[in-house]
Amino acid sequence: MRHVIDQAAAWQRSGTRFAMATVVRTWGSSPHGPGASMLVSEEGRIVGSVSGGCVEAAVCAIAEEVLAGAAPTVERWGVGEEDAFAVGLTCGGTIEVLVREVGADAPLDRLAAGIAAGVPVALVTPVDRGGCLVVGGGTTTGSLGDPRADRAAVLAAEGMLGRGASGLVTSGNGAGDDSACAPERELLVQSFAPRPRLLIFGAAEFARPLADMGAALGHRVTVCDARPAFAAAERFPGADDVVVERPDRWFRAHEDLVDASTAVCVLTHDARFDVPVLALALRSRAGYVGAMGSRRTHEDRLERLRAAGTTEAELVRLRSPIGLDLGGRGPEETALSIMAEIVAVRRGAGARPLTQRTGPIHEA
Secondary structure, three states, X not given: OHHHHHHHHHHHHXXXXXXXXXXXXXXXXXXXXXXXXXXXXXXXXXXXXXXXXXXXXXXXXXXXXXXXXXXXXXXXXXXXXXXXXXXXXXXXXXXXXXXEEOOOOOOHHHHHHHHHOOOOEEEEEEOOOOOXXXXXXXXXXXXXXXXXXXXXHHHHHHHHHHHOOOEEEEEOOOOOOOOOOOOOEEEEEEEEOOOOEXXXXXXXXXXXXXXXXXHHOOOEEEXXXXXXXXXXXXXXXXXXXXXXXXXXXXXXXXXXXXXXXXXXXXOOOOHHXXXXXXXXXXXXXXXXXXXXXXXXXXXXXXXXXXXXXXXXXXXXXXXXXXXXXXXXXXXXXXXXXHHHHHHXXXXXXXXXXXXXXXXXXXXX
């Protein structure tokens, strides 16, 4: 979604008219969740996706009608619908998509700037009419055309943004005759939370594809190593930060940045660097802590961590040897196994082959 918003802001600055199609509800095995968006410009250019290719052609046709003057509309496609197979939605899910034109007054630059700065922001759009708001960072930009509606929308959006959720929400209380109250309105809230952090300690060869893959999956990547020859920025084009520092010193100085979405990967293979930073990481709020090494190295590392005061409850959090068992070889396939484990841990998934599961592919 970040690249979609960046493109929308660029089109708006250039005066290009465009429609935005956004998933507002899903049922069953839908390819994308609420908030996923696709842009269709007046020249027919397409950016983003709402269904992984299933209904994009039908959405484009509706976007063209909206750009020709039709009102915003919410359309539903699902496998149970008569036209589901005609448009290609055969995956078993159902989606509702809001298609509307985004006006020149929409504060998209403010939204894009907030996303780039890592500030939690939300785009709020009424389902039935124009106008929009950007909420986040203690400020509100834009308007729905009524101060009462704006206040109600901000309250509703802040509740969604606090959970990092996107989708439909009803604002107001229906008391449209009261000057202090706003009438009920259905709003689409698209939340943009800061990128999760991937902290890689040890700038060895295995760290290079891991940094690239982490960035491709939307992480803010930091690579840290005490050895200047290894921690060279040109070796890690996918990283946001490449730091020459002892891992434990860097971690201690930046521990306030670590939260439940943070993944810590220790790849140095040197107990002098591994043990101090792992001891800190295992006591931190990091949601994932993994370390590279053989089983023998792992057992030695556990003893060193115990000697450093790490508790058994903290040691249980350590994922070592790091990564899922994919049978891979080399830096690239190892990076794939590590990122697969990070995703599985973050989603609470068992990382089993889908052929061994029954029921929906995507859990609610």
